[in-house]
Amino acid sequence: MSSLSDLDSQIRACKKCKLSEARKNAVPGEGNPHAKLLFIGEAPGSNEDIQGRPFVGAAGKLLDKMIHDVLGLERKDVFITNVVKCRPPDNRDPMPEEIEACSPYLISQILFIKPKLIVTLGRHSTGFLFAYSGASFPGITKVRGKLHVLKIGNLETKVFPTYHPAAALYNPNLRETIRDDFVKIRSEVNSNLYTIDQFFNSDGSSNKR
Ligand code: URA
């Protein structure tokens, strides 16, 4: 399997779909290659296209804030990516054929990182992972805020869907819902991600990684 940095180079040079034509930069994703937590958004927006980095605009600020304030983590502790790696013109929804062309990169990233928990942000990444693993997807509102176990390749992975942070930018109620979901994500992270052996060094000191 390609390493994450091989994938990064392949994505940056990719011309497998029409989104390559108008993009300034492809946005492979970034973070800790051994992250326990993987966040998956929809597609790059204008700021992401300019910088070649995921979630660097207003929605990204909200995501960073949730990661920091609720989970007590920094961006570098987690991995952040999208289903589609190039910006759709005028921020339209990605088309099925674009998701089909691009999603093998996401699947390779998941199998390489092997996160303990995947947080899908919004209906596109959630719907894609449900469909990919053969689960029925009754809509984001029905599945969000709960843990699901999905089979991705040979990997059984916990997936926790929540709303997309962009949807919460102008809606304080959704922002509260996302915050509540992040509190559940924190509990899941704290309860299951570390075995006793990983948590304590032999001298008894705490070691969360
Ligand atoms: N919205 C997304 O879904 N992804 C980004 O990277 C930025 C905004």
Ligand code: SF4
């Ligand atoms: Fe390639 Fe994905 Fe960009 Fe399409 S969206 S050109 S498949 S990297």
